[in-house]
Amino acid sequence: MPLRDSSNFFLSAGGYVGIGLFGKNYVPDSYTGTASHDFTFGxxxxxxxxxxxxxxxxxxxxxxxxxxxxxxxxxxxDTAPDHAAYEQRNRAYSFTIGYQF
Incomplete structure (x- = not known):
């Protein structure tokens, strides 16, 4: 939606695909405080x-x-493994400041 000075509001929507390469899970542990485990996939x-x-x-x-x-x-x-008794889906909010050439 253009404005008088050629500034404008914009909307965008689309899809995404992500591929997991590596990562860590940090889990609270009552004995040591926290524990970390590497992700395994499949x-x-x-x-x-x-x-x-x-x-x-x-x-x-x-x-x-x-x-x-x-x-x-x-x-x-659902990114949880097939044997899991729970569902797991990614969600994210974003805030962007940028410059378009």
Whole structure:
């Protein structure tokens, strides 16, 4: 939606695909305080390797090229292993300040 000075509001939406490469889980432990475990991937691991979902953004772009936006990402795939008694999906909120060339 352009404004008088060619600044504009914008909306964006789309999908994403993620591939797990490595990571750590930090788990509270009553004996030592915290414990860390490396992620393992696959049906017998701690995570599924592939993830996919949707994201939405709304923002404002100035004529000079500077912009600010906020967004939300929602995972669709359950990334918990098949044997898990729980569901696990990624979610994220974002705030961006940037410049568009």
């Amino acid at each position: 049906n017998t691991g701690t995570q599924q390797r592939m993830d996919y979902g949707i994201n939405f953004n709304v923002g404002y772009r100035l004529r000079s090229g500077y912009m600010v936006s906020v967004g939300y990402l929602q995972g669709i795939r």
